[in-house]
Amino acid sequence: MSNPAITPELIAKHGLTPEEYQKVLDILGREPSFEELGVFSVMWSEHCSYKNSRPELRKFPTTGPSVLVKAGEENAGVIDIGDGWAVAFKIESHNHPSAVEPFQGAATGVGGIIRDIFTMGARPVFLMDSLRFGSIEGDSEQAKTNRRLFAGVVAGIAHYGNCIGLPTVAGEVYFDESYSGNPLVNAFCLGILRHEQIARGAAEGIGNPVFYVGAETGRDGLAGAAFASRELTEESKADRPAVQVGDPFREKLLLEACLELLATDAVAGIQDMGAAGLTCSTCETASRGGTGVEIDIQLVPQRAKGQTPYEVLLSESQERMLVIVKKGQEDVVKRIFEKWDLPYAEIGKVTDDGKMRVRNGGDFVVDIPARSLADDGPLYFREAAPFTPPSALDLSTVPQADPAEVLPKLLGHPSIASKRWVWRQYDHMVRTGTAVLPGSDAAVFIVREANKILAAATDCNAVYCRLDPTVGARIAVAECARNLACSGAVPLGVTDNLNFGNPHKPENFYQLRAAVEGISEGCRAFNVPVTGGNVSLYNESPAGTIDPTPTISMVGRIDDAAHITTQSFKEAGDQIYLLGETGDELGASHYLLAIHGRKEGAPPALDFDKEKAIHAALLGVIRKGLVRSAHDCSEGGLAVAIAESNFGTNLGAAIDLGATDQRPDVVLFNETQGRIVLSTKVSDTDALEKELAASGVPFRKIGEVTAKQELSLKTGENSYSWPVSSLEKTFEGAIPSLMES
């Protein structure tokens, strides 16, 4: 089969602008081959090159004494956790594939992030997911589609994570119309390693052999990176071949074989084949190593006969790795990969000419300076639209809904309701480290081999980000830190997944820039580095742009198992306290959205100093053993937080919020930041109050845990009560009843 001629149409089809194509001509000094055009196309896609977001990403704080591998240096950042141990973690999106093929799209998203982690030499230990879909309520075609996407994504994550044997220990799921047709699937993986085990993705050592290991290359996922860098349209279904097909069994074998190989002295460099497959892994390793790589397509293990060099180079078949082996140690690869019954082949060598060169048997089909592909891609400084911060909500325009009815409605709203239907499908206990099951503020995981206790949370309130991206992003960081504090942890590092719309539209670009700035401020305030992440732009469907969603995942450390804290009340008689003060803001609240159908107003204010003081005070009393439960107030406010602390306990709570001139709906459902509901033993109240008073944070006793399974809330002269069992039934039943109807 002969290759097509390079025409302006073909160039446009590859997503290269005329200016970018001119740059290709300048680099090569000649017209590119068809294969080279494909290589430039994927390497210069937003997905691989971050050409629209890189100038913004430089704003992140990425350094710190604990940072062993910085963001952007390798496949994932690495953070020291003490005693010679480190963690590698990262979050990555698989939004577009999941929109057209939810099961495989989500499954391969999980597979891809796991590879990023073990490529670093780390043993993956747990997963989290941040998911967003359009509304799943009602009988509309759109709701049915959203339910199908939701079910498919969850099943795909379960399929991959369960089979490979990694627990999915936490996550978040939101439903909002802005994600109809463009769901978000962000997958996080964390791995553990010794400092000396850190593996590098560099092609080092001229003359070293280059090995291909893992699954054979097929025609799946052709140019998926380019696909992911376009808006979704009605025609996107035709891009289904751009979605890869995952095989978690193969990846389990690949994981074990690679870790066994990395434990030897045979590896000079290693890189997974993810987006842009063989193309990206060869030119990135060469670029990092300051070397060249030469490979022969005909030596690549292939699933189908008759694949063209173009297809082999651009395939995103899963479960493959590129390994630079130290010359003379080829037999080590052979022994290990034969043990694990995995394909492997020596396909080329490291060269000294700085070129990515691909041979098809005899002739070179690609001959490009590697650095020009990986590092010298185009860079765009997009225009950001001017932004007027939203004005505060005029409370007088919001009719007072009856709290007696509002609380069950909020608890039954799919975004707030129990996600048990989701996490029950995930094996969340394999690797026997899950100390806090899903459903609490943060996952807590004991890493047996390192004797370390880690906590992790993932958060983003996209409604806040829609209304004010800077504030929304700050809050996402603060909420993560707050969730960690509630579990007894101090934060170590952050990975972010920036999900936005087409950056060519100035209002979208403003959101990206503002969110990056908000995240940066948050990370500086909490003194945590951003260790890496992912950018997903072009999240638009014919219905519009998604709400900007800068998902934050934060990892923390708990020093002592005695400090592990959960959100559930523990015993009748325990005294309940509220840390932080309740303001009068109602803008951007879930109450306003779900009950009044209004997505407007200013998000709640965030004061980093106050927030940090609260976290420090909370950690102080947790470490003194004075806290039996702690739960932050987020969507749905104080009333939802207290109800959630009751669930799964067979207990109730009697709460009196005291005299106030505020409206009951404001007191109960507003989303003032920096508030924590905690409980303590009666005998510890004096000590607790003394400690909290000394720390200077606002706190007050608001009630007690009761044996009677009733939640009663009093604010001012207004009292409300509900049987806990009925609230819990609503909370637990909402998603199953929608999905199983």
Place this chain on the structure above:
Amino acid sequence: MAPIMKVAVIQFPGSNCDTDCEAALKSFSGVEASIVWHKETSLAGYDAIVLPGGFSYGDYLRCGSIARFSPIMGAVRDAANAGILVLGICNGFQILCEAGLLPGTLQRNTGLLFRCEHLHLRVDNTATPFTSVLHKGQVLDIPIAHGEGNYFADQETLRQIEENGQVLLRYCDASGNVTPEANPNGSLGNIAGICSHGRNVFGLMPHPERVCDSLLGGTDGRGIFQSMIEAIQKTKAK
């Protein structure tokens, strides 16, 4: 001091609870646990064998149906026939059924979804090397994590295993009542675990190795391993 119990934990390609089982076993004093690769052919010198959970061969074709042909399975079969204790957990249970070392089979959960959760099990027979330290009727809290744990056997087989007291664990509610609501997967008779006619081969869908540490949600799994240790101690004392 020589260990009381030397245990082989078989690692099939796709096993993923192998190191969890190893760690749980090592938390008992006197136990030496080793991972044994499925391409090995001998299990000489081991007092007990554990087939751990996971997705051997990706669960392709049918759960456990390929692993039963692994080279190590000849040695597992010989050991079982020689009266050595063989414990199959989750995928290990499925492999033992496929290998014919335990009767019946495990089908897709009736709800079609994978289920991972803590639930209750009633101990129905304590006269076995796997349950001797437990009490008849005792309720254990041990989690499950499977998509295909729906135990099925033909009527005659079912009658026989019930009559022979081979059903050791059944799904029940917190009070020990064996009810349809407490059945997570559609298993006949709420069966969660059965042993062989000779009592030395035991397969169960729940994961006892996950509840051997109070920090990880409980210690109700320890009784099964403790029973095995005591059984071996008795055998050796003879």
